[in-house]
Amino acid sequence: MPQSRSSNRITEAHPEPPLLASRLTPPALPEPLLWRPRLADRLDAGTAGPVTLVRAPAGWGKTTLLAAWARAGGDHRDDAGDAVARPDPLAAPPGPAWVQAEQGDSGERLWAYLAAALRGTPGWTSGPPVPPSTPCPDQLEPLAAALAAREQPVLLVLDDLHRVADPAALTGLEFLLRHTDGRLRLVAGTRGELPQPLHRLRLAGELTEIGPQELAFTVDEVADLLVAHGTPLPCAAVTRLRERTGGWPAGLRFAALAAHGHPDPERWADRFGGHQPEVAAYLRAEVLDGLPSTARELLRCTAVSPAVRADLADVLTGRGDGGQVLAELARDGGFLHTDDSDPPWYRPHPLLADLLRDELGGLDEPDRRDLHRRAAGWYADQDRPAEALRHALAGGEWDRATGLLLTDWPELVPYDREAPTGPAPAPPAAEAVRRDPELGLACAAERAYAGDAETAAARLRDAVAAAGSLPAPRRDRFRRLATALELTLARLAGDHPEVRAAAARLLATTTPSGPAGPAGGGAGAPAPDPRTRAGEDADVRAVAGTALGLTDLAEGDLRAATVRLTEAYDAARHSGRPRTVLVCAARLALLHALAGQLRAAERTARAALDLPPCQGWSSRLECAHAHLALALVALYRDQPEEVAARLALTGAVAGEPTAAAAATLCRAALLRDANQAAAATQLVAGTRMQGPPDGGLGDRLLALEAGLRGEQGDVDTARGLLVDRAREPDPAPVLALALARVELRAGDTRAAGYALPEWDGPAAEAWPLPVRLAAGVLDAVLARQHGDDRRAGRLLERVLDLAAPEGHRRVFTRAEPAVRDLLAAHLDSGTAHWPTVSDLLRGAGEPVESGPDGAVRALDEPLTERELTVLRYLQSILSNVEIASELSLSVNTVKTHVRNIYRKLDATRRREAVRRARELRLI
Numbered sequence: 001m002p003q004s005r006s007s008n009r010i011t012e013a014h015p016e017p018p019l020l021a022s023r024l025t026p027p028a029l030p031e032p033l034l035w036r037p038r039l040a041d042r043l044d045a046g047t048a049g050p051v052t053l054v055r056a057p058a059g060w061g062k063t064t065l066l067a068a069w070a071r072a073g074g075d076h077r078d079d080a081g082d083a084v085a086r087p088d089p090l091a092a093p094p095g096p097a098w099v100q101a102e103q104g105d106s107g108e109r110l111w112a113y114l115a116a117a118l119r120g121t122p123g124w125t126s127g128p129p130v131p132p133s134t135p136c137p138d139q140l141e142p143l144a145a146a147l148a149a150r151e152q153p154v155l156l157v158l159d160d161l162h163r164v165a166d167p168a169a170l171t172g173l174e175f176l177l178r179h180t181d182g183r184l185r186l187v188a189g190t191r192g193e194l195p196q197p198l199h200r201l202r203l204a205g206e207l208t209e210i211g212p213q214e215l216a217f218t219v220d221e222v223a224d225l226l227v228a229h230g231t232p233l234p235c236a237a238v239t240r241l242r243e244r245t246g247g248w249p250a251g252l253r254f255a256a257l258a259a260h261g262h263p264d265p266e267r268w269a270d271r272f273g274g275h276q277p278e279v280a281a282y283l284r285a286e287v288l289d290g291l292p293s294t295a296r297e298l299l300r301c302t303a304v305s306p307a308v309r310a311d312l313a314d315v316l317t318g319r320g321d322g323g324q325v326l327a328e329l330a331r332d333g334g335f336l337h338t339d340d341s342d343p344p345w346y347r348p349h350p351l352l353a354d355l356l357r358d359e360l361g362g363l364d365e366p367d368r369r370d371l372h373r374r375a376a377g378w379y380a381d382q383d384r385p386a387e388a389l390r391h392a393l394a395g396g397e398w399d400r401a402t403g404l405l406l407t408d409w410p411e412l413v414p415y416d417r418e419a420p421t422g423p424a425p426a427p428p429a430a431e432a433v434r435r436d437p438e439l440g441l442a443c444a445a446e447r448a449y450a451g452d453a454e455t456a457a458a459r460l461r462d463a464v465a466a467a468g469s470l471p472a473p474r475r476d477r478f479r480r481l482a483t484a485l486e487l488t489l490a491r492l493a494g495d496h497p498e499v500r501a502a503a504a505r506l507l508a509t510t511t512p513s514g515p516a517g518p519a520g521g522g523a524g525a526p527a528p529d530p531r532t533r534a535g536e537d538a539d540v541r542a543v544a545g546t547a548l549g550l551t552d553l554a555e556g557d558l559r560a561a562t563v564r565l566t567e568a569y570d571a572a573r574h575s576g577r578p579r580t581v582l583v584c585a586a587r588l589a590l591l592h593a594l595a596g597q598l599r600a601a602e603r604t605a606r607a608a609l610d611l612p613p614c615q616g617w618s619s620r621l622e623c624a625h626a627h628l629a630l631a632l633v634a635l636y637r638d639q640p641e642e643v644a645a646r647l648a649l650t651g652a653v654a655g656e657p658t659a660a661a662a663a664t665l666c667r668a669a670l671l672r673d674a675n676q677a678a679a680a681t682q683l684v685a686g687t688r689m690q691g692p693p694d695g696g697l698g699d700r701l702l703a704l705e706a707g708l709r710g711e712q713g714d715v716d717t718a719r720g721l722l723v724d725r726a727r728e729p730d731p732a733p734v735l736a737l738a739l740a741r742v743e744l745r746a747g748d749t750r751a752a753g754y755a756l757p758e759w760d761g762p763a764a765e766a767w768p769l770p771v772r773l774a775a776g777v778l779d780a781v782l783a784r785q786h787g788d789d790r791r792a793g794r795l796l797e798r799v800l801d802l803a804a805p806e807g808h809r810r811v812f813t814r815a816e817p818a819v820r821d822l823l824a825a826h827l828d829s830g831t832a833h834w835p836t837v838s839d840l841l842r843g844a845g846e847p848v849e850s851g852p853d854g855a856v857r858a859l860d861e862p863l864t865e866r867e868l869t870v871l872r873y874l875q876s877i878l879s880n881v882e883i884a885s886e887l888s889l890s891v892n893t894v895k896t897h898v899r900n901i902y903r904k905l906d907a908t909r910r911r912e913a914v915r916r917a918r919e920l921r922l923i
Contacts, residue, residue, distance in 0.1 A: 019116050023100040026067035026157075030253070032228040033068060036221060038888065039214065043069050043187065045890045046208030047155060050177050051201050052187045053194060056212040057334035058286035059250030062189040063159055065215070070096050070157050096155030096187065097121050107169040114156070115143070121154050140175050147180040154184055161190035170195045177201070193331060208890045212334040216247025229256035231265050241269045246349050248334075254279050274354030283355050287335055295325050299348070300363075303356035304371045304391065307347040315378045316371055357423070369395045372425075376400060383578070383612075385411045386449050393446055394425035398432055398439050405442040409481055410539045410575070413488055413546075414449045415583045415622065424452065427459065437467035441481050448485060453492040460485050480509045480540070487547050499551050503544040510537040538575035542568050546583055553587060553658050558696050559766070562591045579613045586622040589629035594662060594697070596769025598633045598806040605629040624650045628659055631666050636770060638809040640670055641875045661687060661697040668704060672711075673814065681708040696734070696768065699725075703738035710742045718742045726755060733757045733764070734771045740778060744816075753782050760798060773803050773811040781818045789825065796826050800833040812840045842918065861904050863922065870897040871922060875914050 043065075046052030054062045097117035101110065147154060164170060176184055194202060201207040217225065222242045226233055233241070245251040255272045259265040274280060288296055301316040302308040313322030326346045330336040335349040348356060360368065372395030379388035380400070385408035392401040405412065424447065433440040440463025447456035460482065467478050487502035545568030552561035569584035589605035592598075605626040613622070631646035643666055650663055664687040671680035684705045688698070702721060710718035719742050725731060726739040736757040743752040758764065759775035776799035784792035803811065812819055820841065827837045863871065873883045884894045898910075905920075907913035 019113060023102070023113060024098060024117055024120065026070045026098050027063060027100075029068055029071065030064060033064075034221065034225050034228055035068065036065070039065055039210065040069050040072070041888055042208075042210055042214065042890075045888070045893065046210070047153075047185045047187065049206050049208055049890060049892045050182065050185060051206065052185075052208040052210070053161075054187070054189045054210045054215070055192070055194075055332065056215050057191055057332050059248060059282065060212050060215045060334055061249035062191075062215070064249070066157055066159055066187065066189050070098055096157045098157045099159070101158060101160045101163040103163045105164065105166070107166040107172075110164060110166065110169050111172070114158075117156065118143075118147075118154060140172055141179070144176050144179040147176065147183045150183050153182065155187065156184060157187045157189075159189045161188040161195065162192040164195070167196075174200070191332070205892050205895050208892065212332065214885075215249065217242065217245075217249060217252055218247065222247070222252060225252055226256055226259070229260055231256055231259045233259075233266055233269055237266045237269050241272065244269075244272055244350055246351070248349065248351065250282060251279060251351050254282070274351035275358055279351055280355050280358070283352055287352065288355075291329075294319070294321070295329060298322065298325050299329070299352075299356055300359050301371055303348075303353065303360040304368075304375050304394075305387070306353070307345045309343055309345050311343070312375065312378050315374050371395075373397055380404065386446075389442060389446050390425060390450075393428075393443060396428075398428055398436065401442040401446075402436060402438045405438060405445055405481065406477075409445065409484060410543050410572070410577045411579045412445045412449055413484070413543055413580070414451065414492070415546075415550075415579075424450065424455065430462070433462055434466045437463045437470065437478060438481070439463075440466060441478070441485060444485055445488075448488045448492065451492065453489055456485070456492075457489055460489070476509070480506065483509065484540075484543055487544065491547055491550070494554075496551050496555065499547055503548050506540055506544045510540050536575070538571045539577065542572035542575060542577055542580050542584075544568075545571060546580055549584070549587065553591075554656075556658065556697060558591055558594060558658075562588065562595075565591070578611055582608055582611045582613045582622045585611070586625035586629070590625050590632070590659065590662060593629040593632035593636075594768060596636065596771075596773070596806060596808065598636055598808065601629045602633050605633075625659060628662055628666075632662060635666050635669055636810050637807050638813045639875065640673060641873055641878070643670060645878055657690075658697060660690075661701055664701065665704065668708070669810075669814075672708065677708050677712050681705060681712070684708065696732070699732040699734050700768075700771075703734045706738045707741055710745045715742060715746045719746075731757070733759070733767050733775065737771060737775045737778065740775075741816075744778070744782070749782055749785055752778075756782070769802065769806065770808070770811065773799055773808055774815070776802070777811055777815055777819060777822075780822055781816060784818070784822055784825070789829075792822060793826055793829055793831075796822060797831060797833070800831065800836060804833055804836055809840060863901065863904055867897050867901050867904075868922065870894060871901050871913070871917055874898070874901070874910050 043052060043054075054066060056062055097120060099110075099113045099117045105113075158164075173186070177186060194207070219239055219242050222245075223232070223235070223238045226238065226241075241252070241255060245255065254276065255269060258272075258276070258278070259268050262268040274283060288299075291299075298313055298317050298319075302313050304316065305312065308316075308322075308326070310323030310326055313326060314320050323343075326336070326338075330338045330346055335352045336346055337349070338344045338346050347353075360371075363371075372391045376388050376391035376395055376397060379385075379391060385404045389401055389404045389412065392398075392404060425443075427443055428439055433443075440459055444456045444459040444463060447453075447459060464482055467475065467482075470478055483502060483506045487499060487506055490498035490502050545564050549561045549564030549568055552558075552564055565584045565588050569581060569588060572580035572584060585604050585608035589601050589608060592601035592604060608626040609623060627646045627649040631643050631650065634640075634642035634646060647663065647666055650659075664684060668680040668684050671677070671683065684701055688701050688705065702725070706718040706721040709715075709721070719739070722735055722739045722742065726735040736755055740752045740755040740757075743749075743755055756779060757775060759767070759772050759779065764772050764775075776795060780792045780795035780799065783789075783795060799811075803809075812823060823837055823841050827834065827841065831837055869887065870883065873886065878886065880894050880898065881891055883889075884891045887894070902908060902913055905913045905916045907916050
């Protein structure tokens with residue numbers, strides 16, 4: 001078809017409107033452009049299949065990503081499928097066919113642009129026909145045949161697919177994808193869901209999706225973007241900015257542009273939010289204005305709470321469609337996020353939450369108070385007193401606020417301040433506090449729970465000043481609650497001596513020989529006055545014991561912390577305080593895991609994760625402790641994939657020294673297993689420099705660093721780290737063990753035996769079991785090296801007796817090379833643990849016969865290296881989508897590998913494949 005092209009548009013020989021050249025070329029890229037290789041690689045991988053969908057709401061960088069990728073030439077892989085050097089995206093080399101959809105395009109108009117875009121790709125000798133506006137299959141067959149006849153696939157980028165409203169056009173596009181023999185590869189950008197005619201691709205596993213979670217900037221990318229804009233910020237400020245924006249590209253670009261000319265960009269970045277005029281205007285125009293009025297009203301009403309559930313939304317709006325509206329709003333995952341609880345909780349994007357709170361502030365005062373009162377009633381009914389108290393105070397319900405304090409004060413103690421609580425409620429008038437001093441305590445408790453210690457202390461002082469004339473029984477109860485608040489404030493300040501003093505004062509308020517449970521008389525007795533109730537001794541012991549246990553934990557006294565938290569746990573269960581139970585259970589699970597009591601740790605951690613307070617957005621810190629405990633359990637049982645999966649859920653514990661040290665033990669072990677001893681050493685040394693807790697965990701980190709340095713051949717440095725501490729009159733067992741290992745690595749078995757601590761005496765029963773087991777294994781190895789095989793066998797059998805009940809494996813499978821020989825000899829000589837030893841031998845590093853290409857030859861058709869990698873991930877709880885994310889592959893590719901693994905292993909499901917692989921010693 002003859003045609004002529006000007007600089008602005010393409011004209012054609014028929015009377016149809018001209019085709020705009022700007023819709024057939026990628027748009028200009030913003031300056032400065034941040035090239036993100038991880039997303040380009042995802043697009044490259046996605047083009048191995050028929051459709052790649054980049055789906056997100058406005059401002060998530062879809063067009064910028066697609067344009068940069070297209071200008072860089074699209075998929076850059078050689079004939080073998082390996083990535084090659086990518087040109088500069090600003091150089092605009094020939095790339096994929098590009099079509100920009102516009103609102104109101106008819107089917108005929110869209111097909112005209114598609115045909116023109118395809119004509120512009122290399123290799124077309126004649127232009128494909130333009131189908132009519134409602135093409136039927138036989139009218140599309142010539143175009144499909146032309147595409148199928150090509151030697152190389154055609155990449156077509158269709159931006160703003162959500163603007164294509166003609167069902168016939170979408171059906172025709174799906175027809176082409178099915179009948180071009182894989183020669184048409186579509187990459188589409190859209191704000192909405194996959195169009196209905198293309199849903200078959202998702203069901204067939206032929207769709208690659210890139211959503212808001214992947215489009216969001218990482219912390220490193222935020223730092224690079226700020227540098228590109230000439231506004232570098234310190235690492236901590238970058239992290240905070242990333243949290244405030246949720247990684248939203250448009251928000252970050254607004255922030256970078258505004259901070260560039262600011263005299264104090266770091267301070268400005270900390271204050272950046274959705275209330276900024278340019279951000280608010282963008283969100284209103286691109287997000288809120290396009291919503292139905294019912295959805296927008298729901299978002300505004302639910303802004304009274306940081307997170308919302310469907311039934312809470314119904315209470316706030318007075319309607320019954322909250323679940324449907326929230327699910328629809330959260331479908332794209334960009335500005336309303338949902339968790340995996342049942343029923344789910346929804347939380348708006350941080351910047352959108354700022355804007356919604358501003359819109360909520362535009363309501364009349366009575367309307368705002370009414371929303372808070374509704375929320376207070378709902379949270380109270382859900383046994384969530386902390387949230388109920390905040391809303392009661394914000395709604396001016398002073399009696400309800402006081403009642404929540406009096407009946408639920410143990411659940412108002414702050415342990416986890418992960419979830420934002422919103423602005424502080426306006427305090428009641430001074431006269432109201434003078435009439436009801438407990439109201440002042442309620443205000444102080446709300447501010448303490450929010451982490452605002454300064455305001456909480458001021459309101460506590462006001463309440464105490466108003467309580468001087470209270471009658472004796474009520475005054476005694478007031479003092480108890482005030483003391484509990486003093487204990488809370490001491491914990492927030494990190495003042496350990498004051499924590500212990502306040503806990504002692506609180507415990508002194510208990511009845512020496514009174515009942516532990518709630519007060520109450522016999523049948524028919526009047527209900528006790530909540531302002532004078534005395535029968536709450538279990539609550540007192542739970543709160544004081546938890547505070548003391550957390551203090552012991554922060555100081556590194558793990559044994560004392562275990563005793564305190566166990567007592568508090570029992571008291572909290574007795575008094576029915578689920579949140580305090582969760583705090584104690586999560587920490588106890590971690591302590592059990594560190595002690596090597598794996599069964600107790602696993603049982604307690606799973607029980608904690610099943611508690612109601614661990615569901616939804618709250619108590620993330622406590623849940624993180626439980627996941628960390630399960631990571632340690634998996635580590636000692638030598639399940640590395642499970643360790644990695646659990647560690648991914650423990651980010652909230654990074655600021656706690658004990659938990660951070662435990663996480664370092666896990667991460668360093670994984671690095672060591674991956675032959676990255678230098679990286680593991682750096683990680684451990686960095687944690688130690690940050691000030692690990694005193695006592696056992698600090699010693700274990702020191703021992704681990706010495707062991708890692710010894711493994712790298714730096715025996716002198718390893719010995720220097722240990723020698724002074726390990727040769728004290730009563731050295732820490734883990735340090736003595738580490739020195740013995742270093743001496744053995746240096747070849748001095750005599751010095752190793754001298755340094756090795758006595759591991760099977762009565763005193764050793766208090767050691768962490770992993771330390772005791774490792775000492776026993778090393779003792780057996782030394783005995784065998786000295787030629788005393790009988791003693792070595794006896795020692796190893798004793799170690800197996802200790803290890804088997806808890807399921808410890810790592811001490812055998814990841815120990816010195818001589819351990820495998822020791823296990824093999826023990827199996828031949830006879831053992832009561834024959835199945836265990838036989839299984840350990842398969843996991844202790846036995847060589848597997850392999851061919852010249854390294855593929856395992858235990859199967860008729862060996863697994864490839866990539867299939868072996870995917871197979872190792874199949875041992876974990878990760879889904880195929882999560883495995884694909886970990887390996888930077890498409891989900892379709894992972895599914896193909898999984899199918900091949902099942903076929904080669906003669907398995908039909910994941911568990912069967914893993915069992916078969918272990919039998920063949922592939923994993």
